Amino acid sequence: DVKVTQSSRYLVKRTGEKVFLECVQDMDHENMFWYRQDPGLGLRLIYFSYDVKMKEKGDIPEGYSVSREKKERFSLILESASTNQTSMYLCASSQQDTEAFFGQGTRLTVV
Amino acid sequence: RKEVEQDPGPFNVPEGATVAFNCTYSNSASQSFFWYRQDCRKEPKLLMSVYSSGNEDGRFTAQLNRASQYISLLIRDSKLSDSATYLCVVNGLFNKFYFGSGTKLNVKP
Numbered sequence: 001d002v003k004v005t006q007s008s009r010y011l012v013k014r015t016g017e018k019v020f021l022e023c024v025q026d027m028d029h030e031n032m033f034w035y036r037q038d039p040g041l042g043l044r045l046i047y048f049s050y051d052v053k054m055k056e057k058g059d060i061p062e063g064y065s066v067s068r069e070k071k072e073r074f075s076l077i078l079e080s081a082s083t084n085q086t087s088m089y090l091c092a093s094s095q096q097d098t099e100a101f102f103g104q105g106t107r108l109t110v111v
Numbered sequence: 112r113k114e115v116e117q118d119p120g121p122f123n124v125p126e127g128a129t130v131a132f133n134c135t136y137s138n139s140a141s142q143s144f145f146w147y148r149q150d151c152r153k154e155p156k157l158l159m160s161v162y163s164s165g166n167e168d169g170r171f172t173a174q175l176n177r178a179s180q181y182i183s184l185l186i187r188d189s190k191l192s193d194s195a196t197y198l199c200v201v202n203g204l205f206n207k208f209y210f211g212s213g214t215k216l217n218v219k220p
Contacts, residue, residue: 031206033207033208035210040119040212041212042198042210042211042212042213043155043198043210045207045208045209048205048207050205050206056205058207090154090155092208094206094208096206097142097143097202097206098143099143099145099157099160100157100200100208101157102154102155102156103154104153104154105153105154
């Protein structure tokens with residue numbers, strides 16, 4: 001059974017903290033993605049990666065960075081968390097031209 | 112202009128009704144198309160892929176019109192368990208997935 005696992009379901013962090021969100025997939029997929037989902041705005045792409053050590057900016061990369069040192073792991077980093085980064089964060093992976101599989105999501109609150 | 116546009120709804124329908132959702136996309140070079148279902152506070156899950164010839168999976172039928180850049184989903188004989196948000200998804204350049212903001216369906220007894 002395919003599996004994308006995010007390290008936390010819920011996180012509460014303080015403004016200015018550095019935050020790491022981890023995502024692991026066990027399907028040997030080349031492509032991995034980080035989205036955030038907010039009411040009324042849908043899913044917006046933050047960053048994606050199509051290979052180890054490769055990364056591309058999505059539509060809203062400001063305030064975020066990513067790391068992909070191994071094929072199965074894609075990390076999202078909030079360099080200095082701010083309250084407007086309170087959101088649901090969803091990781092996904094896919095093979096070329098096939099559907100995306102999602103992790104269970106991390107609900108991040110920045111206070 | 113958004114890459115993918117959907118009517119947000121909500122669609123409130125009685126059990127047994129037939130309901131249709133529509134979606135338009137802006138990039139004519141898009142290659143793959145999907146409908147996802149998302150339950151409240153859960154991750155999106157694939158409902159069905161959408162093929163050029165149209166495809167059916169039980170009570171669900173998906174259609175693609177490349178000329179009009181339009182995708183549809185038809186649900187027949189709605190069940191209470193169909194209540195969810197339905198996301199239209201388009202796979203574009205560099206295998207990036209673009210999501211519509213979702214259409215909320217409420218099926219009432």
